[in-house]
Amino acid sequence: MSGVNDPFGTQRLREAVLAAWSASPTRFREDANAEEDLRIGAYRDRLLVELAQNAADAAGFGGHLRLSIVDGELRAANTGAPLDADGVAALASLRASSKRDILGTVGQFGVGFSAVLSVTDEPEVVSSTGSVRFSAQRTREIPEIQRHVAARSGQVPVLRLVWPTDSAPPAGFDTEIRLPLRADVDQAALLANFREQAPDLLLALPGLASIEVAGSRWTSSDSGDTVVLTGPAGTTRWMLRRGSGKLSDTAGLGMETSAEWLVCWAIPVTDAGVPQPLAEDVLHAPTPTDERLSLPARLIASLPIEASRRRVMASAAVTEVLAEAAKLYPALVFGVPEEHRTALVPVPGFPRSDVDAQLRELIVAELRAQAWLPGVAESLTPAVARVLEIPSDSLADLLSDVVPNLAAAWLANPGHAHALASLEVSRLRIPEVVAALTGISQEPSWWQQVYAALLPFAENDAAIRENLSGLPVPLADGRTLPGPRGTLLADEPEFLSDLDVPGLRLVHPEAANPLLERLGARHAGAAEVLDSLQEAVERSVADASAGLIVSGLAHAVLGLVSQAGGRPWLKSLALPDSAGDWREADELALPGSRFLEVLDQESPLGLLDPEFAERWSADVLSAVGVLTGFAVIVDEEPIGPEHDLADEEEWWSSSGEEPKRVVAVRDLDLVADDKWPEALRLLAMEPATWQALREPGGYTAWWISRYALLDGRAPRFWRTASASDLIGLYDPLPLDLGDDLAAAAGVRTHLEIKDASDAEDLLDRLGDPARLVPHGVSLRAHAALAGSVDVSLIDAPEHVRVLSGEAVDAEDCVVLDAPWLLAVLPPARVVAALDDDAAEALAELLDLPVASESAGDVTGGDLVPWAELGAVVVAAELLGFDLPLEGVIVHDELKANDQRVHWWVDRHNRVHCEDTPDGLARALAWAADRWIDRHVIHAILEDPDPRTVLS
Template identity: 40%
Template sequence: MSDVFGTAGIRERVLAGWRAAPVRFREDANAEEDLALGGYLDRVVVELAQNAADAAARAGVPGRVRFSFRDATLVVANTGTPLSAEGVESLATLRASAKRDEADSAVGRFGVGFSAVLGVTDEPVILSRTGGIRFSRADTAAAVANLGSAELETEVRRRDGHVPALRLPFTAEGEPPEGYDTAVILPLRDEAAAELVRRLLDEADDALLLALPGLERIEFDVDGAVRVLADAESRWHVQRAAGTFDEDDRERLLADRPTEERARPHWSVLWAVPRDPATALPGVVHAPTPTDEPLSLSALLLATFPLDPARRHVAQGPLTDRLVQEAAVAYAELLRNRAEHGADTLPLVPTGLAAGAVDRALRDAILAELPGTPLIPAVEDRSLLRPRDAVVVEGSDDAFNAVLAPIVRGLVRSGRHDRTALDALGVRRLDLAELVDQLGAVAEAKPPEWWRDVYGALSGMVADPLLRESLGTLPVPLADGRLVRGVRGVLLPGHDLPAGVLATFGEYGVRVVHPEAVHESLERLGALSASPRTLLEDSAVRVAVEHSAEADDPEGITEAVLAVVASDPAQAAGLWWLSDLVLRDADGELVPANALVVPGSEAEAVLDEEEVAAVDRALLERYGLETLEAVGVLSTLGAVSASDVTLDELPESLADLDGIEDWADDIAPDGSRFGATVGELSAVRDLDWITDDAWPRVFELLGSSPELRRALVGQVRVVGPDDRAHGAPSYTAWWIRERVLCPDGEPLAGRADPEADPVLANFLDEAPEWTGRLDPEIRTAVGLVREVADLDSEGVELLLSRLADPERVVQESAILRLWNQLGTLTAYPAQAPDRVRVLADGGVTRVVGAGEALVADSPMWLERTDLGGFVVASGVVADGLGDLLDIPMAQEVAAGKIDGEGTAADVPQIVRELVPQVPDTWWEHEELTVDDVEVSWWVNEDGEPHAATFNGLAKALAWAAGRWDQRHVILAILTDPTRASELLIDAAFDSTPTDDPS
């Protein structure tokens, strides 16, 4: 076996050095282990490809390399300069490269990359056309053992038998594959090594070709499946930059770099952007082979950055700073070139957070370079603008930009996804609202058609609510030649309006868009189609109507308004202020419509002729009854309505209602209108113009019209500031109750309804005969009283006054019936009565001073004739009467204490059977006194019945049992026990429903 490379001499020198200084063995072993297990652990494919690229560069031939992986062996064959004695010595000498003086070797700069093979094998072989060598960990261990050095043997044991495999080369036999100059053969150590190699071969991609310009083709044959990398630049947009540092730069930039590195003052930068956006990027900096430095840019970077000893990270220092700047300049040039070819470069602008220190430095340098680089196409002519000279209009789209381009210098497009990149480049942003404010002055001389194009260009933007807000002050050309700001409320010419109407109203400030400027976008921005309704609702029309009496041409306004209303009278609904329009009356005078009536109408019949006049018949004939009624002319009584009424600030539409403020005061919760509201309010107008003798007819009108009837009988729902609600009479009902008088000069309200309770009617004034023709709902609404609950506070006061009239004879039955109703009232008079009617002997009643009256809420108190006169009721009715009349309960003025104890006795069994609720015991008294007053029965606070007579016992037991209705049954059984069977049988039917005997 020929030793053409002098491997024996190399082994002898190395072994001699180890024997002479075992510490050198230790140093070599540590250094190789650091490389094989550290920086080169997973770089075998990259490092062998790099060696192949260097060999091709030295030979000046196109580089080709083939990775073949079969049967747990990796074979890497390449073209180029074959193995030489210097190369062998370099491989066997750690950190001493044979490429020291080779300027072409820009990639393999350190000469130690071959140590990467030790991550997967212990027996690497190199075969070349000039000979072959191999390295062997086992043979190296044997050679060390043969030295017979005790110190070396001890060191090997300490290292668990590990020796540096790449220090002792051995001669190898064999030839590289045909067509290749060198082959590296790696028998893989184990399955883990095989899996690592498979992964590294799969991961190899175009980045490897771009990093190694000396290679034009790389083949990967894995178990027969062949993959080829070639012509990488056809798949990438590449930007290169390179140079050599001059003497001054070399001294300054390389001062902190190793000696051999300082002798190589060359630098290079390559940026590559994939032509296919789906291409995955490695996401790390290549220097120029992969490092562990993360890169967040959407591009591949290969640059001659200085690395740390592990070759994993970029070393910090002035050289790195310089290369970062060169990389930024090259990146800006890449984007400029891409922009010149029509590519969108904004996705390549660095945005977001940096991924690491080097990434941050690159991004900062790039963002400092890009604002001065022409790379954004102008909207107007597609010329490239520097970002510092560009401007975007916030929220605009392509269509609107095309219109703005001649006006806004340097305008560029801005999609939502471009915003971050444009901000990073410092592109000036012009707010859309700011642009719109300036647009009127810039485009003042533009014809209406130009504005139509502007509105058309906005079609895609008006759908966004936020952008619509910004377009609020957009200029609009009007038919009268004006240019106004603001789309909202302008009118778009319609086709359903009488000829000449828009021109007439234009004189009064109605804003009608020029026909040549009309576009559907205007409507979406708030313009209104000029329908009868939108025209009538226009504030300028309202001003014209409200001041029509003072206008130079009042009839011009009148005719225009009536023409619009006549086209669709229903469109005037709710526009109460139209009633201010002046029309001619029968005498030719100009009178507001709300003071005009239709000749021969119900309104003319019931309204005061001093307040209203008949409308000119010519107007009636020309425009029709429906049109005149729509603007407020009355043919019957009119009504107004309002929603969400605030009582402390009534709307203008209600201002003319007589007494409306007083009504609001009366219905306000606790007398305060502040914060109180009414949801829906409808009211009959002009009630104060109705003549006194017309009310019978008026009430019939109110009942016959659904709208008027609702305004009268419908209660309003008043909500206080505490959100509590209560019902209140309508304004119409309130006004009639307050203001309508009968011929006797007294109010109609409070009089007896024709169907009133006869007992109650005896104490009320009689209503006019004609009220009998009204339906009950109308009669109640206007204040006629059918039952006590219909009385208001003043009516209650009148009733109590008349009840306290000693000249009146009132039977017990009548007063008991009235008490039962009065005790449930919620409407109280302003003051309690001074005199009160109470019970008296003989089935009649009498009147006493309020201080002599008591409320008896229990029948036993009626035995106490010593206490005064009694008002009789029970439960809540008794409480209500006490409050209404302001008199005390009987128990509040008397103790009700039984004198003596009495004799306890059992309640008869038959009584308990008839009335199970009675107590088991009662107390018998020869003479029963309470508070020293003799009575026949009593029930004390503990519910114990006391009695001195059979009749008293029956009442005491019934009251104690809570079954007062059974007192007569109890008395019957106590008086005649022989009726027990009869009463028991009768009791069986007490709770059994019976059929109608008929």
């Protein structure tokens, strides 16, 4: 190639190479083998990488690379430093580089240039300072090496012998590499591969500002922390963090001076700065290697790599650079918004390579040690951070003062789980939350916020609900319980604000939340809350006596009663009296009540504090037992006389049968003796007391009839004005109570003997000589007394009322047991009852003989059939009865006990009579069992005419 300018001394370089080959056939083989290794190792897909690396090295910064195919020749034109002698020497040396100060940089036209051999055997470097060409064909034609060529079947080193050319670079470029493509190269596929690699190369090689591939252009705009790549498909943005330094020890590299390392982390981001983590990538050193990585960001670092430019060389330098890269990685994390930082954490998984494993371990260790993880209050180091199991911002805020190093709640969302697992961030699970909350002191309203924060998660997760079973719950009395089960949620919190009841499991109103009900708290209306206070109510007086404050309980109970009504046990509620003491509600009377006017001045009942009474209605106070009138006790299933009623045991046993129920007015014994008329009227005014007073066999009427005083006497001493069958026996009530009230109080309205006491009282009155008792009243009274009570329960009277109307000594008296005996007995000795059948029972009661025991007998007379007596037949026909079968013994004059009588019945039950209308009438009436018609029969016998019957 005579006449061609040779500014770089290529002839000298050729001569040196040929001399080496001639002197040592081994050297030729070594060069051929080395180049073959480089050609085979430098696959076609690394061609653009090496061309771009050379362009970037030449440019330094802001370089441009243009790739095109012209007449079957690939051309790579670039701006920057043109070719020089050192560069040419490097191209022809195989092992040399013109740059050795940057670790991992082969340098412009270094070993990486061998990648051109994957597409050509005739590479040419055209530069503004001179051009050179390599040629396999020309190398084969050199005579001095024919024997070496023959020995290798025509295979020769291509990049050892260099020749000058007179080609010039295109306008606007300083250098152009021209590669005549072998026939087996797919030109379209080659360009397509270049287009695919162009954006990544601009990112990896900051010395390049643009790459053009067959008319398609990519540009790079580098602002230091951000690189914006623009190409045919649009714009992408990468966030960068760069670092540099010198290795502490380069002995393993065989370098005389300390080498400089460069590190760059890059991650694609949106315009808003949101990172777009990489799923999989390769290590760039700075161009792509085959070292696969699973990191979210791309690592571009100057690392010692093998001659193939595909693998990192195992060395201390690699370890040190990777450690420096890991130290720089948190700076990348700090650059993204807090809510996206975990996207940059390497997630657990199998490493893609040894480098990947090493980097992941180093990066995670760095991230665990630096405070970048968003916390509730400040950024935290993952090594100490704790993340809630549930993503609740409000709960995290509430717990931040309780649980140290608490991370932001949103980190509990599933999208952050893998990153947190990689960082070994501790999870704060629900049981641990409960444990952290146990024993702390907070306001009820704070607890309510905690419950509100937990509620949405507990609603749909049974496991969370189970783990919250021990969640502390503040109660109205100031205590805190370990768990909501068994507590009460009140509907009426306004009544409970001052409630302080030891033992009551009532949730503080300010802490109430539906979560507690889901966890076992019982929703309680006024009635349920009131019932839960029974124990506190029943001990409230004792608590007050012990110095405890019970005013809150009193007002809470009264407020609940206004909603839920009363309960029997509320009578035990401690309420203040007018003297400043606390007493049971049913021991206090309402100020201004008419009930107070009828009580004895020495009554043990107290007066409710007037100021306290003004706060509540009379109905509410009455419902808890405060006396606005007489109190009524109701027991539907009594088991004994245990109701603290005056003389209750006496009443209980008075009837012979135990009462089936008790409906009784209490405190009757507290009524003043002279106030009973007013008291009775009060009892009649209230339905409950009026019902108790009228209860059949009830205590109230029983007690009042015996112990109340009306005009100084018990009500049972008096009779009503209309009680005609008691005239002479009982005095009329001198007060106007009305018959119904008087009767209910025990004032007698008719002749009635309820018990032995009544019978004894009636006998006393019948035997009282001072009383004027009408004959009919006496006869009816004796009839009522007969068989009325057990005679063993009373004593026989000393005086009895006889037919003469007098009360006489009972010693000489008899009880009339047959009407015919009246003819022989004096009225002053005969006690009679209106009912003939009552004689024997009356005699037993009075301890008197019956009259028939001392009566004589009769003799004589003629037995005459009744049918033979004409007037008798007429009487029987007119009155419509049959004549007796037996006849009658008729006497002209009939005597018994030496006294003349008109008729008689002897001991053989035979009927005797005189033949007179009076004697026949009585005998016929008795024999025919028509005794009631005896006077009508007498009249017919005297005048047997139908008009006698009709008139």
